Amino acid sequence: MVAELAERPERGRSRLVTANLSVHFGERSALEDVSVSFVSGETVSLLGPNGAGKSTLLKAIAGLLPASHGTVTLDGVPIRRPNPAVVYVPQRSSVDWSFPVSVLDVVLMARAFRRSRLLPFGDADRDAALAALDQVGMRRFAPYQIGALSGGQQQRVFLARALLQDGEVYLLDEPFTGVDVPTQELVVSLFDSLRRAGKTIVFATHDLAQAVKSSDRIILLNRRLIAFGPPREVMTAAHLRATYGGQAVLPFDLLERTGGPS
Amino acid sequence: MNEWLLDPLRHTFMQHAFLAIVLVGVICGVTGTFVTLRGLAFMGDALAHAIFPGIVIAYLLGGNFLIGALIAAIVVSLGIGLISQSSRLSGDTAIGVLFAGGFALGIALISAQRTYVKDLTSFLLGSILGVTRGDLYLSAAVGALVLGTLAYFRRELTIIAFDRTFAQSLGLNLWAFDLLFLVLLSLAIVVSLQTVGNILVLAMLVTPAATARLLTDRLRVMVALSALIGAGSGVIGLYLSYHLGIASGASVVLVATALFLLVFLLAPQSGLITVAVARRLHFPHPERDAFPEPEAESAEADRTGTLGHQPSPATRRQ
Numbered sequence: 001m002v003a004e005l006a007e008r009p010e011r012g013r014s015r016l017v018t019a020n021l022s023v024h025f026g027e028r029s030a031l032e033d034v035s036v037s038f039v040s041g042e043t044v045s046l047l048g049p050n051g052a053g054k055s056t057l058l059k060a061i062a063g064l065l066p067a068s069h070g071t072v073t074l075d076g077v078p079i080r081r082p083n084p085a086v087v088y089v090p091q092r093s094s095v096d097w098s099f100p101v102s103v104l105d106v107v108l109m110a111r112a113f114r115r116s117r118l119l120p121f122g123d124a125d126r127d128a129a130l131a132a133l134d135q136v137g138m139r140r141f142a143p144y145q146i147g148a149l150s151g152g153q154q155q156r157v158f159l160a161r162a163l164l165q166d167g168e169v170y171l172l173d174e175p176f177t178g179v180d181v182p183t184q185e186l187v188v189s190l191f192d193s194l195r196r197a198g199k200t201i202v203f204a205t206h207d208l209a210q211a212v213k214s215s216d217r218i219i220l221l222n223r224r225l226i227a228f229g230p231p232r233e234v235m236t237a238a239h240l241r242a243t244y245g246g247q248a249v250l251p252f253d254l255l256e257r258t259g260g261p262s
Numbered sequence: 263m264n265e266w267l268l269d270p271l272r273h274t275f276m277q278h279a280f281l282a283i284v285l286v287g288v289i290c291g292v293t294g295t296f297v298t299l300r301g302l303a304f305m306g307d308a309l310a311h312a313i314f315p316g317i318v319i320a321y322l323l324g325g326n327f328l329i330g331a332l333i334a335a336i337v338v339s340l341g342i343g344l345i346s347q348s349s350r351l352s353g354d355t356a357i358g359v360l361f362a363g364g365f366a367l368g369i370a371l372i373s374a375q376r377t378y379v380k381d382l383t384s385f386l387l388g389s390i391l392g393v394t395r396g397d398l399y400l401s402a403a404v405g406a407l408v409l410g411t412l413a414y415f416r417r418e419l420t421i422i423a424f425d426r427t428f429a430q431s432l433g434l435n436l437w438a439f440d441l442l443f444l445v446l447l448s449l450a451i452v453v454s455l456q457t458v459g460n461i462l463v464l465a466m467l468v469t470p471a472a473t474a475r476l477l478t479d480r481l482r483v484m485v486a487l488s489a490l491i492g493a494g495s496g497v498i499g500l501y502l503s504y505h506l507g508i509a510s511g512a513s514v515v516l517v518a519t520a521l522f523l524l525v526f527l528l529a530p531q532s533g534l535i536t537v538a539v540a541r542r543l544h545f546p547h548p549e550r551d552a553f554p555e556p557e558a559e560s561a562e563a564d565r566t567g568t569l570g571h572q573p574s575p576a577t578r579r580q
Contacts, residue, residue: 064430081433088431095425099299100481109424112417113432145479 015040016061016086016169016200020070023056030056033070034225038169038200043191045211046204048221049244054204055091057221058171061202062088074169087167089158091174097147103157104142107132110164132160136186152183159190170194172203176210188214208235270504278393279457282401283496283514286454286466289405291474291492292412293450294467295485296443298475299423304354305342307464308361309444310451312338314368314385314460317452322371328404328452335448338364339441388459388511390500401453408446408453419443420481458511465515466492473522476529495521 016038023031031053038044046054059065061072063082072079074086082088107129108121133139136156141149146157155175162170175187191201191214205211211218212231220226220234220243227234227243270276297306316334320327338360345356372381384392412419422429422439430436447467454463474487499514506513527535 062431064427082431084433088428090425090427090431094427096299096423099424100475100479100484101420101424102480105481106424109417109421109428109432112421117414117417 015075017073018061018070019073021057021060021067021072022069023053023060023065024068029223031060032224034221035070036219036225036228038202040168040198040200041195042216043195043201043203043214044217044219045215046202046219046221047206047208047211047243052222052243054221055173058088058173058202058204062086062171064088084165085168087162087165087170089162089170089172089175092151092154092158092178095154097154099146101146102142103133103138103144103146103149104129106146106157107161107164110161129160129164132164133157135163136160136190150180152179155179155183156186159187163190167199169200170202172201174204174206176203176205176207184210266505267501270501275391275393276500276504278395278398279390279500279510280497281398282390282393282457283500284493285398285401285405286457287470287492287494287496288489289408289450290454290463290466291470291489292409292485293447294471294492295474295481295488296412296419296423297447297467298471302447303464303468304357305444306447306451306467308342308357309335309338309448310455310460310463311361312364313448313452314365315371317385317455318368318371328400328449331452332445332448334364335444336441339444384459385455386460387509388455388457388462390457390510393456397456404449404453408449411442411446415439415442458514462511462515465518469515469518469522470495473518473525476525476532491518491521
């Protein structure tokens with residue numbers, strides 16, 4: 001009975017928890033005492049100014065950065081190293097675009113270590129990769145060199161690779177930065193279908209309107225956790241000022257739409 | 263012509279030299295692919311110089327020069343890693359400091375020997391005509407080890423070269439693979455020292471790979487072409503060296519460089535001259551010069567090869 005419950009991806013059950021998470025780079029503290037928890041089947045956006053620790057938080061959750069204090073647990077199990085169930089989609093800037101690989105090669109990287117390393121990729125792998133590309137509308141670009149694509153197209157290819165990794169939690173670092181409107185819409189609809197499949201999506205973004213529109217909950221972060229909750233509770237003038245400082249431009253239409261105080 | 267080709271092969275030392283240069287061309291060509299993709303050319307040069315003291319110490323102690331070189335390479339790699347941890351100094355500064363320091367240590371050690379000039383010259387410029395059967399076996403064995411390891415870890419090394427953060431998120435230990443690659447690179451350099459010498463080994467690592475990169479967008483093809491160009495430059499260079507009486511290492515590297523310049527100017531997709539000519543021959547055409555529109559049918563692109571290989575409407579009409 002208990003095991004049955006544990007196996008079913010149920011909306012509303014906390015599965016990914018950070019407890020008092022702090023990350024330091026040498027003397028400098030990048031993230032302090034962040035406690036948040038995510039449930040399956042929700043989309044959470046991560047907002048904060050540059051240097052607020054958004055990437056650091058995502059990387060710490062993904063097991064890419066060691067926590068100096070606190071823990072990250074997935075379904076009760078601590079994450080200290082990268083875990084196949086947690087899919088991390090880096091910022092596009094971390095990639096060498098002149099690299100001689102095709103779009104299909106990039107997507108196949110998701111399966112690089114699934115089977116025997118001595119065998120080349122089989123038809124099954126290739127079909128799965130093409131199907132993932134199909135989901136992001138990029139199938140016809142499979143043979144192209146990755147650097148020849150536009151920013152939005154490159155982001156779609158990374159999403160296809162993430163889909164092929166087939167994780168439970170998706171962490172995306174600025175998936176909406178520098179991409180065109182059709183790609184933004186495609187990313188949103190992809191998040192929706194992942195959420196319906198019981199996955200957890202956490203993405204960092206600078207776009208307040210996008211965050212309000214496409215997430216169930218919002219994290220406001222500036223080295224410390226400022227606020228965490230549904231958009232209408234979180235997006236208040238006081239919270240935004242605490243996050244972005246005095247010069248924050250408050251999107252008034254956004255606050256009205258979400259019923260926040262003006 | 264036949265005589266020109268066959269005459270050098272009558273000598274055993276030339277047969278050995280040809281085999282040695284083909285081995286070096288293939289080993290450096292394949293290893294060099296990753297060197298150029300990772301932007302490690304300066305690191306390769308530094309390793310070549312920094313392993314010098316290791317070889318000299320091994321020689322003075324009567325030990326195996328491969329082991330001496332490897333220990334020196336690992337010490338230097340770790341040292342570079344350690345110094346670049348300091349946020350005030352960049353990686354290439356760290357490389358520069360240790361590269362010159364290591365080389366000076368090697369020269370200091372060897373200058374105490376009576377055969378100083380001869381030893382130093384053969385280390386710097388190689389002595390391909392002195393390659394023995396035993397040297398060949400050793401080179402082949404080390405080469406097989408290097409190529410085998412590169413093949414075994416090809417996916418790890420490719421993903422790390424392409425996107426380090428993603429590689430890390432797959433659970434790859436970047437530090438361990440970086441060190442592994444530097445060890446393989448050091449082995450490739452050590453195997454090449456006798457053939458092309460310390461100063462020119464960089465050319466064997468970088469030039470064929472760079473030429474191959476201009477010719478293809480596919481990693482697998484690039485590795486094969488790089489090995490082929492490396493071995494080919496070696497063979498052609500040795501013939502020229504034999505018939506023109508010029509130094510073999512220099513001759514091999516000059517052939518590789520000439521091939522690079524030729525491809526740089528004339529490569530079908532990217533050559534400076536070919537592209538300029540193509541621009542004069544055709545008006546820009548959306549189907550040749552740009553991507554298919556999102557609405558366009560995609561079946562064709564799925565079947566055809568890499569970018570730019572689709573027949574342009576102009577050629578189809580002819």
